[in-house]
Amino acid sequence: MTALRSVVALREYHAAQKAELRRKFSDPSKAAPLLQALAHLTDRTLIELWDRHQFPGQVLLVAVGGYGRGELYPYSDIDLLILLPDQPSPALLEKLEVFVGELWDIGLEVGHSVRTMADCLAEAEKDITVQTALLESRCLTGDQQRFARFRETVYRHIDPKEFFDAKLLEQQARYGRFLSATYKLEPNIKEAPGGLRDLHLIGWIAAALGLGNNWRKLAAMGMLTREESQKLRHAERVLRCIRIQLHWTAKRHEDRILFDYQNPLAADFGYVDNNRQRASEQLMAQYYLAARVVSQLTPLLVQALRKRIFSQIGVEITPINERFQLRGPVLEITHPTVFEQDPSAILELFLVFEQENYAADIAPETLRALWHARSLIDDNFRTNPRNKQLFIDLFRQPAGLTRILRRMNQYGVLGRYIPQFGDIVGRMQHDLFHVYTVDEHTLMVLRNVRRFAVAAFTHEYPFCSRLIAEFDRPEALYLAALFHDIGKGRGGDHSTLGEKIAADFCAAHPLHPDDVKLIPWLVRQHLVMSSFAQKRDVYDPEVVEEFAAMVGDQRHLSALYLLTVADIRGTSPKVWNAWKAKLLEDLFKATQRYLNSKNIPAQTWLEDRQAEALRLLRLYGLRDDVHEPFWSQLDTVYFLRHDAREIAWHTRQLFSRLDTDVPIVRAKLSESGEGLQVMVYTKDVADLFARICAFFEKAGYSIFDAHIHTTRHGYALDSFYVYIPDHANEAYRDLIGYVEYELASQIARQAPLVAGGKARVSRQLKHFPIQPRVEISADERGGQYQVLSITAGDRTGLLSTIARILASNRIEIQSAKIMTLGERAEDNFLISGPILDDERAVRHLEGDLLAALQV
Numbered sequence: 001m002t003a004l005r006s007v008v009a010l011r012e013y014h015a016a017q018k019a020e021l022r023r024k025f026s027d028p029s030k031a032a033p034l035l036q037a038l039a040h041l042t043d044r045t046l047i048e049l050w051d052r053h054q055f056p057g058q059v060l061l062v063a064v065g066g067y068g069r070g071e072l073y074p075y076s077d078i079d080l081l082i083l084l085p086d087q088p089s090p091a092l093l094e095k096l097e098v099f100v101g102e103l104w105d106i107g108l109e110v111g112h113s114v115r116t117m118a119d120c121l122a123e124a125e126k127d128i129t130v131q132t133a134l135l136e137s138r139c140l141t142g143d144q145q146r147f148a149r150f151r152e153t154v155y156r157h158i159d160p161k162e163f164f165d166a167k168l169l170e171q172q173a174r175y176g177r178f179l180s181a182t183y184k185l186e187p188n189i190k191e192a193p194g195g196l197r198d199l200h201l202i203g204w205i206a207a208a209l210g211l212g213n214n215w216r217k218l219a220a221m222g223m224l225t226r227e228e229s230q231k232l233r234h235a236e237r238v239l240r241c242i243r244i245q246l247h248w249t250a251k252r253h254e255d256r257i258l259f260d261y262q263n264p265l266a267a268d269f270g271y272v273d274n275n276r277q278r279a280s281e282q283l284m285a286q287y288y289l290a291a292r293v294v295s296q297l298t299p300l301l302v303q304a305l306r307k308r309i310f311s312q313i314g315v316e317i318t319p320i321n322e323r324f325q326l327r328g329p330v331l332e333i334t335h336p337t338v339f340e341q342d343p344s345a346i347l348e349l350f351l352v353f354e355q356e357n358y359a360a361d362i363a364p365e366t367l368r369a370l371w372h373a374r375s376l377i378d379d380n381f382r383t384n385p386r387n388k389q390l391f392i393d394l395f396r397q398p399a400g401l402t403r404i405l406r407r408m409n410q411y412g413v414l415g416r417y418i419p420q421f422g423d424i425v426g427r428m429q430h431d432l433f434h435v436y437t438v439d440e441h442t443l444m445v446l447r448n449v450r451r452f453a454v455a456a457f458t459h460e461y462p463f464c465s466r467l468i469a470e471f472d473r474p475e476a477l478y479l480a481a482l483f484h485d486i487g488k489g490r491g492g493d494h495s496t497l498g499e500k501i502a503a504d505f506c507a508a509h510p511l512h513p514d515d516v517k518l519i520p521w522l523v524r525q526h527l528v529m530s531s532f533a534q535k536r537d538v539y540d541p542e543v544v545e546e547f548a549a550m551v552g553d554q555r556h557l558s559a560l561y562l563l564t565v566a567d568i569r570g571t572s573p574k575v576w577n578a579w580k581a582k583l584l585e586d587l588f589k590a591t592q593r594y595l596n597s598k599n600i601p602a603q604t605w606l607e608d609r610q611a612e613a614l615r616l617l618r619l620y621g622l623r624d625d626v627h628e629p630f631w632s633q634l635d636t637v638y639f640l641r642h643d644a645r646e647i648a649w650h651t652r653q654l655f656s657r658l659d660t661d662v663p664i665v666r667a668k669l670s671e672s673g674e675g676l677q678v679m680v681y682t683k684d685v686a687d688l689f690a691r692i693c694a695f696f697e698k699a700g701y702s703i704f705d706a707h708i709h710t711t712r713h714g715y716a717l718d719s720f721y722v723y724i725p726d727h728a729n730e731a732y733r734d735l736i737g738y739v740e741y742e743l744a745s746q747i748a749r750q751a752p753l754v755a756g757g758k759a760r761v762s763r764q765l766k767h768f769p770i771q772p773r774v775e776i777s778a779d780e781r782g783g784q785y786q787v788l789s790i791t792a793g794d795r796t797g798l799l800s801t802i803a804r805i806l807a808s809n810r811i812e813i814q815s816a817k818i819m820t821l822g823e824r825a826e827d828n829f830l831i832s833g834p835i836l837d838d839e840r841a842v843r844h845l846e847g848d849l850l851a852a853l854q855v
Contacts, residue, residue, distance in 0.1 A: 004052050011106040014045045022074075028245040028268050032237050035071040035244070039063075042072055042108070046080075047141050049102055053095055058085045060142030060150070065111075068136035069203075074247040075254070079133065080112040083120070083142070083150060109253070117150055121157055128166045131158065135207045155210070160309050163208045167201055168302070184436055185428055187287065189243050190255040194291030196239050198298045199232075205305050223304040224297070225368070232297050235290040242287055245269070257287065281428050288426035288437065295410050296371065303330075303364035324352050331356060332363035339373035343381055346373060347390040347417070350408060354400035362407070370411055377416035388509045391417060395475035399454075402447045405482075409439060420486050420501050427489050438488050441570055446481040448566035449474075463585060464565055467558050476515040479506075480522035480563055487523075499524035518556065522563055525550070529564040533583040534819040535828045538590060539643050541605040547587065548594045557595065561588045578674030579704045579721060586643075606636065612644035613651065620652060630655045633711040641707050641815065645671065646719065654681055659713070665744040667736040675704065675723040676732070678739060682747055684716040689813050690803035695743050696722055697797050706816040769793060770824055772853035774846045776836070785814055785830045792853040794825040801852050802827070809835055809845055 005013060018041060025034040043063075050061050062068070065079035072078065082096060096114060103110045115123070124131040134154045139147035178184065178192050190196045206212060211221065215236075219229035245268050246254055249261050257265070266279035273279050318326040323338050323345050325331075331353050338345050349370065353359050362370075381387055395401060408414040415422025424438035436444060451457040452464040453474055468474055483505065487497030503520040511519075528550065536543045551557045564584060569576045610631075617627060630651055639647065653666050663682035670677045680692060689708060696703055707719040724735060772792040779785045790802065799818065806813060811833040819826045835841040 004048060007049075007102050007105050010045060010049060014041065014106055014108075017041050018074075022248065028241055028265075029270075030241070031244045032240045035073065035240065038072040038074065039067060039070045042067070042078060043140055045106065045108070046078075046103075049106065050099065050141050053099055055092075055095070055099075055142075056085075057143040058146060059083070059088075059092065059096075060147055061140045062142075062147070063138045063140055064133040065136060066200075068133070068138045070138065073244060073253075075109070075250075075252050076247070077109050077111045077253065080110060081120070081134075081137065082112065082114045083147075084114060084116045086116055086118070088116070117153065120150075121153065124154070124157065128163070128170065131163065132167070132204050135204060155208075158208050160205075160208050164205055164306065164309050167204060171198070171201055184440070185284075186256055186258050187291070188256050189239055189246065189287070192291070194295040196236075196243065198294050199236055199239075202298055202301045202305070205302070205309075209305065209308060211308075218301065223301055228297055228300070228368070231293050235293040235297075238286055238290040239294070242283075257284070284428055285426055292410070292426070300364040300367055303361065303367075307364075318358075320352060320356065323348065326356065326359060327363065329358055329360035330363045331359040331361070332366045333369060336365070336369060339369055339376065343373070343376040344384065344386050344390060346370065346377065346413060347387055347394070350404040350413075351390055351393055351397070353407075354394065354397040354404055367411065370413070374412050374416055377413065382417060383508075385510075387417075392475070392509050392511065395478045401478060402443070402450050405446065406443060409443065418482075418486075418505070421482075423490075424486060424488055436570075438485050442482060442485055444570035445484065445563075445566045446478055448569050449477050449481050449562060452562060452566070461565065464562055467562060471555075471558055471562075473512055473515060476511070476518050477522075477559055477562055479511075479515075480519045480526070480559070481566060483519065483523050484526045484563065484567065495524050495527060514555075518559060521556065522559055525560060526563055526567060529560050529584065529587065530568060533587045534580065535817050535826070537641055537815060537817075538583055538587040540640050541594075544587070544590045544594050548591045551591065551595075554592065554595060557588065557591055577704075577723065579670070579723065582671065583705075606639050609639060609644050609647065613647040616644060616648035617651060622652070622655075626655050627651045629658055633658065633713050633715070634709075634717075635712065638709050638717070641709070642719070646677075649677075650679060650681075650717065650719075653679065654717075657681075663744045663747040665740045665747075667739045669732050669736075670721055675721060676701075676736065676739065678720040678722060678743070680716065680718045680720070680743070680747070682716055684710050684714055685750070686810065687804070687807040688716050688747070689718070689816075690800055690807050691747060692718065692720065692743065693800035693803045694797075695746050696720070697800050699739075699742075700724070702820065703799060703816075703818050705818060706813075708813045708815055710812075772850055774849045774853070776831075776842050776846060779830065785832050786836050788829040788831050790825070790827045790829075790849065790853070792825050794820050798825055798853075799827070802829075802849065805845070805848050805852060806831065809833065809841075809848075811835070811845075 018038070021034060021037050021041065025031045025037070046061065055061075060081075060083035062081040062083055063070075063079070064081050066072065066076060067079050084092070093114075100110070100112060100114075103112075120130075120134060124134055131154075135158070137147075137151065137154070174191055174197065175193050178188070184192065188195060202218075206218065211217065215224065215229045215233050218224055219226060224232065242257070242265070243255065245265055246257060246261060249264050249268070254261075262280035262284065266283040269283055271279035271282040274282075277285070315328040319334075320326065323334055323342065325334055331349070333339070333345070333349075349362070349366070353362060394404065405414060408417075409421075409425065412422075415425050421439065421442075424442070427438040449468075452461060452468040455465075458465040468477070471477065480502070483498055483502040485494060485498065486501050487494035487499075490497050499520045502523045503516075506516040506519050529547075532538065532543065532547050538544070548557075551560060561584065565581070568580060614624075614627065618624070642650070649666075649668070654664065657664060660681070661683075663680065665678065665680050667676045667678045680688075682688070689706075693703065701722040701724050703720055703722050705721040709717045709719075711717055770791070770793040773790070775789045777787050777789070779787055788806075792798065799816075803813070806829075811831050814830040814832060816830075817828045819828075835845065
């Protein structure tokens with residue numbers, strides 16, 4: 001008998017053999033066999049360690065979970081079950097504790113459970129994940145007959161119907177965590193829709209039925225065609241190889257294909273940048289293609305398995321027309337050649353699915369026939385008037401549009417009917433605020449617009465719900481959402497390119513004449529309202545007048561507002577916030593008022609705003625003339641830049657402290673319901689803005705907006721809107737007290753400004769840096785101000801860095817609009833100063849800012 005190695009020697013042996021396997025399977029694209037090799041290596045290591053303790057044969061060492069399938073990724077956990085006799089002795093349990101400790105000593109990442117057979121059955125009864133793990137059990141060492149009895153007992157206790165329903169509910173919950181999005185830019189290769197977990201699901205259900213989980217076997221049973229089986233095996237191989245290399249690259253158990261890893265992974269797989277795509281985009285295109293195949297074919301298998309589990313005897317068949325029928329709640333074609341005989345039935349299938357309230361799913365045979373009929377969608381199909389009408393009718397149904405468009409995209413129908421949409425499927429966006437591919441983002445935006453129209457979601461955005469309820473022919477909004485980013489990846493301005501694509505589509509389809517014009521206009525202008533709200537002063541009548549001239553009428557205004565809200569919300573969960581919502585809504589209402597009142601003069605705006613501020617002051621019981629000394633120090637610009645509520649708040653705080661020698665800081669909960677509104681009033685000094693920015697940044701607060709004003713008697717009156725991300729659950733009263741006291745103290749001390757240290761750059765910016773841009777140009781409205789526009793990668797200290805450079809050049813900031821889009825900062829400042837008249841000095845200032853903004 002061969003002498004057993006010591007624990008130290010076994011650790012060294014395992015590490016050396018694992019390194020050798022990595023060398024043997026060094027080609028990432030051919031690494032799938034590594035999974036079995038790693039499992040076999042781990043088997044040998046565990047058995048040798050087990051044999052050192054001479055456990056009785058009644059104690060079994062069992063591999064479960066993925067390891068039980070005979071697959072092991074480089075840094076995955078090793079899931080083990082130690083199956084005990086019915087009444088284990090204390091001595092046995094003590095020996096097992098030593099064994100488990102040695103597992104960690106030899107460097108194995110182990111997840112283990114120690115149970116009797118009765119314990120296993122009881123846990124499996126309570127927890128579907130335990131039941132699933134036991135389905136994939138494999139005995140490493142111990143009494144094989146006892147293990148066979150154990151497996152038989154496990155299978156006997158599984159109810160296939162309950163198991164099937166439980167696993168589908170589990171899948172739905174998993175999809176919900178990923179918003180049903182297959183094409184995220186940093187996908188989870190295991191858990192996301194279209195990932196390896198979807199393949200595991202088929203294996204689990206098939207195993208519960210005793211069918212095995214081999215794709216060839218399932219094909220032999222008629223659940224897959226030979227071609228489908230080949231496609232699925234290839235997709236599985238691609239996903240496995242990427243996940244293996246991801247583990248090696250991350251040097252740990254990591255299933256998210258983060259930006260950090262995409263470039264090195266692409267290099268490992270041999271991709272290089274070319275004129276059309278980065279290397280990382282080529283790699284991710286392979287991932288998305290594989291995920292798409294999984295998303296297309298696994299539902300066919302789920303439905304086929306459902307038919308095996310649930311008897312079809314006695315299921316009522318409800319005819320719809322000569323092409324379609326319902327078999328219970330499942331929609332199906334009436335004969336296999338429906339699509340070949342009438343290609344228009346391809347679109348009709350989705351329309352019927354929308355219209356039939358009782359249709360819960362589409363039959364696997366129908367989806368398979370659809371998949372193979374995709375090639376029938378050609379130029380003749382697209383120019384057929386019946387098909388044009390069917391496609392537009394999809395957008396006019398009261399429910400189901402988002403679901404069927406996802407299905408149409410999933411099975412390649414949408415990209416074939418609109419070829420330009422096919423060009424954006426799986427296209428990445430490295431702007432660091434979109435978290436989805438272009439097609440996935442597009443469907444998210446359309447989903448958001450649809451939710452505005454669904455009564456069940458009225459509570460989310462009641463204002464949007466009210467607007468869309470009053471909007472005639474909402475299909476125009478849905479089509480605009482579908483086309484809004486269709487021009488991406490073509491070079492040039494995607495809004496202009498998309499407008500042409502949308503215009504050609506609308507002219508060729510049966511739409512209302514007004515919508516034929518509205519939809520391309522929305523595609524062209526879909527970024528404009530966001531730009532006005534986040535870069536311009538929405539409380540300035542001249543800005544509102546300019547925006548109103550652009551939209552023209554109420555229908556265009558409502559449509560653009562609804563599309564803008566849906567678009568921002570569809571980029572990333574991080575981009576939308578209550579402050580942006582307030583700015584957009586305030587711009588909408590001011591524009592609506594302007595359009596309804598037909599060209600209100602600026603003086604009328606001013607008088608109305610002051611009158612409203614006085615009304616608010618009277619609510620506090622103040623004298624009618626209390627505002628006069630304070631307002632006499634304010635010019636027209638102040639009243640145009642601040643709304644009535646803010647004017648009243650400033651007046652109430654400052655009317656009795658007009659000439660104070662002590663800085664006054666007041667804060668309150670923002671009217672948007674998110675963050676704080678902060679007022680600073682003090683004798684003006686050159687670097688005040690930089691000091692305030694430095695304070696907020698050090699405290700971890702983000703500045704959304706700032707209005708900088710200097711009174712006639714030399715006092716700074718500055719307003720800031722700040723978000724406090726780490727204190728969402730903290731009492732705002734305490735935060736307000738902290739800001740008021742600490743910021744006032746810091747301003748009063750007038751300590752020298754200290755340059756910020758090296759800011760930490762986010763991992764996304766490290767791998768996809770944003771080239772900073774600085775531009776100083778004349779204010780479009782003329783006058784004494786200039787506009788400083790800055791685009792850069794966002795990081796802590798960015799704003800105070802900009803402010804320090806401006807202060808050192810004696811530049812005064814009149815207002816600041818701070819826009820953060822994920823990792824991207826787009827800030828605009830209205831500035832003035834003597835050096836701005838000197839072209840050479842301006843170029844030098846731009847150079848200083850660019851140098852400071854480099855990551």
